[in-house]
Amino acid sequence: MSKDFDANGFRAGVLFTRNDELFKSILATSIFMLVASPTAGLWSALLNDQGALETYVERNQEALRGAYEHITRWLRFHGVSYLPSAAGHFLMVDLRQKLLTQVEAYGSMVGITEDQNMVERERSLQGYLATQCKVVLGLGIIAGGVQSNAAVRQPLNNTPVEAVNSQAMVCNNNPRGASETISVSAGSTVGFKLDNTLYHQGPAAIYLGQVPRGQAAASWNGAGSAWFKIAEWGARFNPFQFTTQNLSQLSTTIPRNTPSGDYLLRIEQIGLHVAGKPQYYISCAQITVTGGGSGNPPKVSIPGYVSASDPGLAVNIYNPVPTSYTVPGPRVWTG
Template identity: 45%
Template sequence: MKTSALFTLASSSGVFAHYSFGKTISNGVTSTEWEFVRMTTNHWSSAPVENVSDPQIRCYEAATRDSAKVLTVAAGSKFGFKSNNSMGHPGPILFYMAKVPAGQDVTTWDGSGAVWFKISQSGSIGTDYPQFETNMSEFFTTIPAALPSGQYLIRGEHIGLHIAGKPQFYLACAQVSVTGGGSGRPTNLVSFPGAYSMSDPGLSLNIYSAKGPYTYPGPPLWTGR
């Protein structure tokens, strides 16, 4: 499909197929839906969050949901989410983590405050026209090897940029217990909401006319040091 045609379609309808991320992938094993992921508000509609100031931008948790279990993952291992539909929107993939404070439990902690650090960002494959990988149904990160052991939330996010100035946020949070960790101290901590602004270059751009490399939104990556 030509760029002009794609832009016309995105502008007129604003809708391709939406998606949600209810399954985890760890050690090559795909979980059942919502087994380790907090059920999201869009578990029926697959609709995105569209306001960066909405508290739902944190984990998109459904108001009424069963408690998810806790997945044991090793520091340095590969971790992913599986989508319920093909991820057809162009845009970046980002992963954040947040450590559960001492004395609290990952199954009940709400993840509020400046506790989130970014561990990976990917998807951009272009320069002058920042094209993105699309139509995948799984997306992955690596748990930093230096991450201290303990309970964490892992926030996986795909941002649809197909409508200029109106980013769509597809996201979910998994509950994990990290083992075999190191002595790293995560930095560049942010809160959700708070980490993003609608005026951020990576959110406000028109991908069909943008020039130069894509600027990922959010804080700098924590590299495990």
């Protein structure tokens, strides 16, 4: 039942058969024990409540279908073949084309050498995996069709920010410094090119932080009420899914009425896959807006612009499945 009902820890099962030979075979090879009273009571109540059982099965099938569609989309995107499945919790995946067949090539790839002992080899493997198993926002900024990695304050790793009142909400946890600031015309397209696809379910947004007069984007820490949202990506319904799913680039337009000057262009994607524990993936790029206007968008402080209790952060996206969704933070300013 731990598998059929997604109830980890409830190790109880039932065999119902009229096949005497099957029953004798299982009896000869298995050890049967009494089920604990609390477990027996819970399962008895569930199995005897026809209405609750039908609702549970329906929701379980819906969750399984959603998980199956999600992972198979990811596999197709990465060119990994699999055997289509009609039921169950498992999916057979063919990784032969993705795995290296020569041990020498594998060792060279991950940095393992013949003179290393087992501890050193394990460290080399861990170091390699740390560089591969990540999704980092802000690999490069796209502006005017040109990509610049040097203008992005690159995150040190893919660890999300979970405390919404943390200073890391500005541009992530102690990101690397950017070595350039690029010019962007008001009214032109800007965006972030990511190093992988977005696979965590959740919304995204792009903000502009207006650098105070007398300071520069290269040195500003993002403090103060200086931020306004210029784009957001929410959810679609029937079936429910966030529009960022499987995207590898998020782009928008600098509002034409944005005042000229230095800014931090900030992107956030919020992983909502763990109910009640939103995970922020954040990065900032340094830009100078040229040819701007005289707009005066309402501004917010980061941190301080969202609360952990906001409906868009506290939501459980699995049960019940949302029928509406509002992206956290202020409204989008279009200029």
